[in-house]
Amino acid sequence: MTIKLGFIGFGKSANRYHLPYVSLRKNFEVKTIFDLKINEDLAKPYKEKGVNFTTDINVLLNDQEIQLVTICTPAHTHYELAKQVILAGKSVIVEKPFADTLAHAKELFELAEEKGVLITPYQNRRFDGDFLAVKQVVEQGFLGDILEVETHIDYYRPNSITHNGPKEEGSFYGLGIHTMDRMIGLFGRPEMVAYDIRNNEVNGAVDNYFDVDLHFSHQMKVKLKTNHIVASVYPRFIVHGTNGSFIKYGEDQQENDLKAGIMPDAAGFGEDSPMYYGVAKYKNANGDWIEKQIKTPLGDYGRFYDAVYDTLVNNAKPVVTKKEALTNIEILENGFTSSSPSVYKLEKEV
Numbered sequence: 001m002t003i004k005l006g007f008i009g010f011g012k013s014a015n016r017y018h019l020p021y022v023s024l025r026k027n028f029e030v031k032t033i034f035d036l037k038i039n040e041d042l043a044k045p046y047k048e049k050g051v052n053f054t055t056d057i058n059v060l061l062n063d064q065e066i067q068l069v070t071i072c073t074p075a076h077t078h079y080e081l082a083k084q085v086i087l088a089g090k091s092v093i094v095e096k097p098f099a100d101t102l103a104h105a106k107e108l109f110e111l112a113e114e115k116g117v118l119i120t121p122y123q124n125r126r127f128d129g130d131f132l133a134v135k136q137v138v139e140q141g142f143l144g145d146i147l148e149v150e151t152h153i154d155y156y157r158p159n160s161i162t163h164n165g166p167k168e169e170g171s172f173y174g175l176g177i178h179t180m181d182r183m184i185g186l187f188g189r190p191e192m193v194a195y196d197i198r199n200n201e202v203n204g205a206v207d208n209y210f211d212v213d214l215h216f217s218h219q220m221k222v223k224l225k226t227n228h229i230v231a232s233v234y235p236r237f238i239v240h241g242t243n244g245s246f247i248k249y250g251e252d253q254q255e256n257d258l259k260a261g262i263m264p265d266a267a268g269f270g271e272d273s274p275m276y277y278g279v280a281k282y283k284n285a286n287g288d289w290i291e292k293q294i295k296t297p298l299g300d301y302g303r304f305y306d307a308v309y310d311t312l313v314n315n316a317k318p319v320v321t322k323k324e325a326l327t328n329i330e331i332l333e334n335g336f337t338s339s340s341p342s343v344y345k346l347e348k349e350v
Helices: 012-022 040-048 057-061 075-087 102-115 129-140 171-187 254-259 302-314 322-334
Strands: 003-008 028-034 052-054 068-071 091-095 119-122 146-152 192-195 209-216 220-227 237-241 244-248 278-283 289-294 342-345
Touching (some): 003 012, 012 254, 012 302, 028 040, 040 052, 068 075, 102 119, 102 322, 129 171, 129 244, 146 171, 244 289
Parallel strands (some): 003 028, 068 091, 091 119, 146 220
Antiparallel strands (some): 209 220
């Protein structure tokens, strides 16, 4: 079965994180791409493959052949556009963050259930190689019970975020959604969240810094950290357990390869350098200390689309469950409900 797919938005997100992957998959056919203004240079190779481009969103929404729509537009437009797609009777993938508030997120899920379609946030970073390495190490269990995880996405970009604007334009909504979603996918729903969200250059501007702790019931804490004024890199992941530790430097290479014009079907695409393989130090069954490199699994954002296909065709469990998606938005929204730093206690259910 081939699923016919439409796109709303044809900017960097669609061209870097979606189309290079979905174009390689024989079980998807991109039929129509809508944008308010079409970049003809970028559109040319897709037009040559028969993809239709339009500046009229109704052309896409009224096309009965299109079963699934991916929304790749600025965050403040996601809720209204997703609602339009669902009301048109189509399933929808929404770029992160897929809603601005928990109320809007719940409304979209309820509407999708009423219409019998799928809505899912595009959490492609669950298929980053660095995270897959952490997931592998945690699930194999040789670190024992996990006590603490620290995960970073840092940059040295002074004066890059100095404007006022809605919270959706800041780093916590833009990057925190990735680091948080992966940890919730791995460990479940936390009990409490402690926030420090701010702009460390311009008072009152949207945030370029966050230090957010997720506290879990089993005496475990996850620290999510982003700072746009970091000249010397941290590890991407630090994991400590009762039986050992794992440290991983270096980001996933998919984005760097795409920026260089290397496509996902090229040999060696996305492969991590051995110099950045994570290092695990742990006690084995005999009580001896073992220290070894863990080869980084190959990341592949296209696996998100594979999973969506499996959900639509075979009724498989979504990559990001409804509970996980709502928990993400709940934690994002509550980071801005009071002065920072602040603490928010989650109920058992969302």
